[in-house]
Amino acid sequence: MEYWVRRALEVTKTPFLLFDLxxxxxxxxxxxxxxxxxxxxxxxxxxxxxxxxxxxxxxxxxxxxxxxxxxxxxxxxxxxxxxxxxxxxxxxxxxxxxxxxxxxxxxxxxxxxxxxxxxxxxxxxxxxxxxxxxxxxxxxxxxxxxxxxxxxxxxxxxxxxxxxxxxxxxxxxxxxxxxxxxxxxxxxxxxxxxxxxxxxxxxxxxxxxxxxxxxxxxxxxxxxxxxxxxxxxxxxxxxxxxxxxxxxxxxxxxxxxGEAGWLVTKVLLKSERNGEKWVYLDAGVFHGLAETMQNFEYEVRVLGKENDELEEYHLAGPTCDSVDVIYDRILLPKTITLNDLVCFVNAGAYTVEYNTYFNGIEPPKMVFVEELTEISLEEKMKASLL
Amino acid sequence: MEYWVRRALEVTKTPFLLFDLxxxxxxxxxxxxxxxxxxxxxxxxxxxxxxxxxxxxxxxxxxxxxxxxxxxxxxxxxxxxxxxxxxxxxxxxxxxxxxxxxxxxxxxxxxxxxxxxxxxxxxxxxxxxxxxxxxxxxxxxxxxxxxxxxxxxxxxxxxxxxxxxxxxxxxxxxxxxxxxxxxxxxxxxxxxxxxxxxxxxxxxxxxxxxxxxxxxxxxxxxxxxxxxxxxxxxxxxxxxxxxxxxxxxxxxxxxxxGEAGWLVTKVLLKSERNGEKWVYLDAGVFHGLAETMQNFEYEVRVLGKENDELEEYHLAGPTCDSVDVIYDRILLPKTITLNDLVCFVNAGAYTVEYNTYFNGIEPPKMVFVEELTEISLEEKMKASLL
The missing domain is CATH 3.20.20.10 (Alanine racemase)
Structure with missing residues (x-):
């Protein structure tokens, strides 16, 4: 799926639900x-x-x-x-x-x-x-x-x-x-x-x-x-x-x-308050991650930093709402920073269905691996015609 | 506002947020x-x-x-x-x-x-x-x-x-x-x-x-x-x-x-399970009432039954989601039944902004008292021309 995340980013912006039919x-x-x-x-x-x-x-x-x-x-x-x-x-x-x-x-x-x-x-x-x-x-x-x-x-x-x-x-x-x-x-x-x-x-x-x-x-x-x-x-x-x-x-x-989709988000901000570290993403509980409010535990991957040393963070969404906290305490790479890609694994179910436009923020759209394959094929055909 | 709820129902269906600019x-x-x-x-x-x-x-x-x-x-x-x-x-x-x-x-x-x-x-x-x-x-x-x-x-x-x-x-x-x-x-x-x-x-x-x-x-x-x-x-x-x-x-x-709006809903079902009474409305926490998940306490009025004897109910929304419970225990009229109108008073803020289409259910739209007044005036003018 990591490969397809990179491919998807060539045609769209985060957040999105990358989906494999x-x-x-x-x-x-x-x-x-x-x-x-x-x-x-x-x-x-x-x-x-x-x-x-x-x-x-x-x-x-x-x-x-x-x-x-x-x-x-x-x-x-x-x-x-x-x-x-x-x-x-x-x-x-x-x-x-x-x-x-x-x-x-x-x-x-x-x-x-x-x-x-x-x-x-x-x-x-x-x-x-x-x-x-x-x-x-x-x-x-x-x-x-x-x-x-x-x-x-x-x-x-x-x-x-x-x-x-x-x-x-x-x-x-x-x-x-x-x-x-x-x-x-x-x-x-x-x-x-x-x-x-x-x-x-x-x-x-x-x-x-x-x-x-x-x-x-x-x-x-x-x-x-x-x-x-x-x-x-x-x-x-x-x-x-x-x-x-x-x-x-x-x-x-x-x-x-569930297992067909990854929710792909991006880090908007990293900060420290009262000695505690916070990471804020471009999607939160009002933009795909509603089930985390009920402590639904996704596997969370920070792309390219899977082997980095971990430390504890609060992980929150992008809205001006104190409820928009994804996980209160979660281990993430120490090196996590602005614009890193954060993926919620096996998030194909009950994510985009809860989408809101709260705070005027665009919720995650769906991107299909099959679409990206079609685009790849088209590009290859074009390239071969040149 | 009760008058305008009735007027609004002539042109639209529940759920809606009736709003007075x-x-x-x-x-x-x-x-x-x-x-x-x-x-x-x-x-x-x-x-x-x-x-x-x-x-x-x-x-x-x-x-x-x-x-x-x-x-x-x-x-x-x-x-x-x-x-x-x-x-x-x-x-x-x-x-x-x-x-x-x-x-x-x-x-x-x-x-x-x-x-x-x-x-x-x-x-x-x-x-x-x-x-x-x-x-x-x-x-x-x-x-x-x-x-x-x-x-x-x-x-x-x-x-x-x-x-x-x-x-x-x-x-x-x-x-x-x-x-x-x-x-x-x-x-x-x-x-x-x-x-x-x-x-x-x-x-x-x-x-x-x-x-x-x-x-x-x-x-x-x-x-x-x-x-x-x-x-x-x-x-x-x-x-x-x-x-x-x-x-x-x-x-x-x-x-x-906040004080400019009433969220108007309708009773879809009344039932009893394990000796406890439940009332289900056509809007819940995914359709306007998100803040009740954090125990936000609206005044709730059942139109026309304001003086009836009260008893305890669980009040829930229309989706197949167990989280969609508005209030766990609330006093409502004993006589409440199918199609009664249930109004959440002073709900003009932070309601429709959290709207989702979860379960394929249309969320509350906004209806303005001012629009209804315009309709009333038009009707009066038409009537006077006849």
């Missing part, structure tokens, strides 16, 4: 192999750039959407609503109607009111109930805001049936960047109990949505997709063996694009 | 009266909408800018660089050059490297040194990331002189939404010591920049602008009586626009 293809195929027979729904919110969406569509991927805005982006690329699942459990009524009009027939719910909204604006659709998991092994537990108590799931499924919707199954989300495959086993065992109770009550569920949360390589070691896939397979064998024609779904977001 | 004019005149002889530099980052900038320009206000992007916005409105101060202490070199080319001659610095950058790209300009204050009475202390130790300020001023810049004076920022006028007195007394030492060393400073931090009415009682102005005047009399032709500057942001 071939990594997305690799990750998609890895997940396809690990979750045999599963339908993969890419969580568009992780990175909604049209080039990524087009590639995934071509590969046969489906899409998990959160809003009308995301649906419109996909439709504009010629992707049918039939390939989309409306996974947000907090939907605008007008967005549900828009989704329905455009062929979406699969919706997530976790409450009575949401079922009512779907029943009115997307009659007869399939719904799955999102249950809460404890998320204790995730960097990003999601259980507080989303998911119903597993004991309440069956009530919701029956309520959906009463509202003339098709109760399809259950979904969960073990929390973003989850490092423990056993989290999926636990959640599937809970789902299995709901399927069993449903069957005994005459309701044949057929959809298991194992959500997202599949981890990306950062500073901690992570399990492979193959390992997680094996645990999921075992857990299904053990807890859902009685379901004929079970449809397995996954909703990877970070997993699919 | 006449409040900005009132606040500007209040500050002019309270800080006699001061030049007011509006901190554009608080709300950079062209209608606000144009109004303030017409009133004779100057502008504190943070980036090239903000300078370009002002230039596009015909506002000269002579009326701008580049107040960000973390500037891109190319932005300094752009500012200089467009007539800006006043720059903030708080470190040696920043002085070097200004000396190279904006030679001969006036600079002021930002000193750190303790910020203990502010909702938003800014001292960690910005400002040099007062003991170091004189070194920086002399360094600037050596670099052929004009060392003009000192600035500080008592922290955003500061409720204690005595904070300004303390900071001015520290600045006074620097002015005195400078004079004894043969350096005649002439610029005192008392920054921003002037509070806006939220849930706590606040001092009036008049009270703060009186304290500033007293502190200058006491600590800077020896400076002939002292130029006083202030940089209000929140103060100028």
């Amino acid at each position: 071939s990594v997305v293809e690799k990750k998609f195929l890895e997940m396809k192999a690990a979750l045999k027979g599963a339908d993969i729904y890419y969580a568009v919110k992780a990175n909604s750039h049209p080039r990524i969406l087009s590639l995934l569509a071509k590969l046969g991927c489906n899409f998990d959407v959160a809003s009308k805005g995301e649906i419109e982006k996909l439709l504009a690329l010629g992707i049918s609503g039939k390939r989309m699942s409306f996974g947000n459990t907090i939907k605008k009524e007008e967005d549900i109607a828009f989704a329905y009009k455009n062929g979406i027939r699969l919706f997530a719910v976790d409450s009575e009111m949401e079922i009512e909204k779907v029943a009115i604006s997307a009659p007869g659709s399939r719904i799955f109930v999102r249950i809460a998991t404890d998320g204790s092994d995730a960097d990003w537990p999601l259980s507080r805001k989303f998911g119903t108590d597993p004991d309440h799931a069956l009530d919701l499924l029956f309520y959906a049936a009463k509202m003339k919707l098709i109760p399809a199954g259950v979904s969960f989300h073990v929390g973003s960047q989850n490092l423990n495959p056993e989290s999926w086993r636990k959640a599937i065992s809970v789902a299995g109990k709901i399927f069993k109770k449903a069957m005994r009550s005459g309701l044949n569920l057929f959809l298991l949505n194992v959500g997202g949360g599949f981890p990306v390589q950062h500073r901690k070691p992570i399990p492979t997709m193959e390992e997680i896939g094996r645990v999921i397979e075992e857990a299904i064998d053990e807890n859902l063996w009685f379901v004929h024609g079970l449809k397995l779904i996954s909703e990877p977001g970070r997993y699919m694009v | 006449s409040v900005v004019e009132k606040k500007f005149l209040e500050m002019k009266a309270a800080l006699k002889g001061a030049d007011i530099y509006y901190a554009v980052k608080a709300n950079s909408h062209p209608r606000i900038l144009s109004l303030l320009a017409k009133l004779g206000c100057n502008f504190d800018v943070a980036s090239k992007g903000e300078i370009e916005k002002l230039l596009a409105l015909g506002i000269s660089g002579k009326r701008m101060s580049f107040g960000n202490t973390i500037k891109k070199e190319e932005d300094i050059a752009f500012a200089y080319k467009n007539g800006i001659r006043l720059f903030a610095v708080d470190s040696e490297m920043e002085i070097e950058k200004v000396a190279i790209s904006a030679p001969g300009s006036r600079i002021f040194v930002r000193i750190a204050t303790d910020g203990s009475d502010a909702d938003w202390p800014l001292s960690r990331k910005f400002g040099t130790d007062p003991d170091h300020a004189l070194d920086l001023l002399f360094y600037a002189a050596k670099m052929k810049l004009i060392p003009a004076g000192v600035s500080f920022h008592v922290g955003s939404q500061n409720l204690n006028p005595e904070s300004w007195r303390k900071a001015i007394s520290v600045a006074g010591k620097i002015f005195k030492k400078a004079m004894r060393s043969g350096l005649n400073l002439f610029l005192l920049n008392v920054g921003g931090g002037f509070p806006v009415q939220h849930r706590k009682p606040i001092p009036t602008m008049e009270e703060i102005g009186r304290v500033i005047e007293e502190a200058i009399d006491e600590n800077l009586w020896f400076v002939h032709g002292l130029k006083l500057i202030s940089e209000p942001g929140r103060y100028m626009v």
Whole structure:
């Protein structure tokens, strides 16, 4: 990637997200192999750039959407609503109607009111109930805001049936960047109990949505997709063996694009205050690095200074906002100085999607390795013509 | 404002920031009266909408800018660089050059490297040194990331002189939404010591920049602008009586626009999980309410239900992100339900400036009371012609 950073700087300025589409293809195929027979729904919110969406569509991927805005982006690329699942459990009524009009027939719910909204604006659709998991092994537990108590799931499924919707199954989300495959086993065992109770009550569920949360390589070691896939397979064998024609779904977001991108920034200032050293970059928490506010730990590389002696710094963004501090304490090269390139490794997910123009500062744009290759080829052709 | 919320809903959908420009004019005149002889530099980052900038320009206000992007916005409105101060202490070199080319001659610095950058790209300009204050009475202390130790300020001023810049004076920022006028007195007394030492060393400073931090009415009682102005005047009399032709500057942001706007949102969902009640709105921390992540306490009104019995809720935004929780515990009407209008009072500052399109969700746009008045007049005229 270092080579491509230098190449990118010939055509653009920092900050930018340098992105390699071939990594997305690799990750998609890895997940396809690990979750045999599963339908993969890419969580568009992780990175909604049209080039990524087009590639995934071509590969046969489906899409998990959160809003009308995301649906419109996909439709504009010629992707049918039939390939989309409306996974947000907090939907605008007008967005549900828009989704329905455009062929979406699969919706997530976790409450009575949401079922009512779907029943009115997307009659007869399939719904799955999102249950809460404890998320204790995730960097990003999601259980507080989303998911119903597993004991309440069956009530919701029956309520959906009463509202003339098709109760399809259950979904969960073990929390973003989850490092423990056993989290999926636990959640599937809970789902299995709901399927069993449903069957005994005459309701044949057929959809298991194992959500997202599949981890990306950062500073901690992570399990492979193959390992997680094996645990999921075992857990299904053990807890859902009685379901004929079970449809397995996954909703990877970070997993699919995280390792495909590096966020490339530049040092704007180095200073010392009260004996502490500060480095300020041209991008911060309002310009791509929002997740560091929740202590998301990227690997940080200062290009060309990888072997220099390290010391402790505060690392901050370029805005007049005291919240715009990326890392409170981080080891960086002693020699770091003005205009050095600072790269956040594996930052392809949940970076540019949080872009703001706060302080009038232009946020990072995306630069594709594939584009740079095209430029290189063009240049070579021109050179050979001269 | 309730009346205008209803009027706005006839022409637009939630979420929006309903804004009354006449409040900005009132606040500007209040500050002019309270800080006699001061030049007011509006901190554009608080709300950079062209209608606000144009109004303030017409009133004779100057502008504190943070980036090239903000300078370009002002230039596009015909506002000269002579009326701008580049107040960000973390500037891109190319932005300094752009500012200089467009007539800006006043720059903030708080470190040696920043002085070097200004000396190279904006030679001969006036600079002021930002000193750190303790910020203990502010909702938003800014001292960690910005400002040099007062003991170091004189070194920086002399360094600037050596670099052929004009060392003009000192600035500080008592922290955003500061409720204690005595904070300004303390900071001015520290600045006074620097002015005195400078004079004894043969350096005649002439610029005192008392920054921003002037509070806006939220849930706590606040001092009036008049009270703060009186304290500033007293502190200058006491600590800077020896400076002939002292130029006083202030940089209000929140103060100028906060009370002019209401953020209007709608309830998308109400649900109960684990015995706790949740309400979800169509805007959250990624769509205007970023400051609530740092526990900024807005007054929240549910229109038409102001007198209903209250109970405790979690109040969250519309995205699939667990961070998107506005308030963890807040009292709202028991009767709150789908499509109720929920207003965040005095939210004119630091709301739409943090807008993202995260989850593909359209952020709040601005709607001006003045626009609605124009529409009303047009309708009346049409009606009278029929």
